[in-house]
Amino acid sequence: MTMTALAEAPPKAAPASDRMRATLEAQRAAFLRAGAPSLAERRADLAKLRDAIKQKTDRLSDAISADFGNRSRYETELAEVFPALSAIRHASSHLGGWMRPKKVSVGLELMPAGARILYQPVGVVGIISPWNYPFQLAIMPLIAALAAGNRVMLKPSELTPRTSEFIAEFLAALYPPEQVATVVGGPDVGQAFARLPFDHLFYTGSTAVGRLVMLAAADNLTPVTL
16 A cells, blocks of 8 residues: 555544543533533523423334334333423422532531531433333433433443434434433443443443443442442
């Protein structure tokens, strides 16, 4: 091969693990720069998601039905859409109380000091979701993470590719990538995702894979919810 041919060859794409790590670093930098979002900002983020779910229910139903070979729109509404909308409504109405500092007593040796618990976001949360209810089990932890003021990276299941692509497009239209980013890909991408140094990692799926997720997260001392 000539030097000219080498010069004209297109650059190779960065490995998926490098792209994911870059996304994580961008989200963490944005979180540290902006700090915890206000109550109004969190409610606005949730309202945006609620409205988009209502508008895109037909497309979601089509994507899920295509992945499953055929699934009733009514099941999708009952098992995927309604739980997500209910979670948004619940979080929005309770957020003010959840965010309010809590006064706690101090020991006699510290009197007359006072103390309180301040509830703060952890930073960047990773979410790995399964195939059986591919929208609800991805969006419900996303709702919780956004309500808590976090940034989110989501890895939906590769076993429902049309729904995963829908989720990626759906969320990209609502939030900037430094706030919410969706990663699609196979088991190798999932393994690399679990090894990222998240501030918290949330996994829903089989017990066998859950053990592997916790093992991968242990290298970074990442707190895990299985």
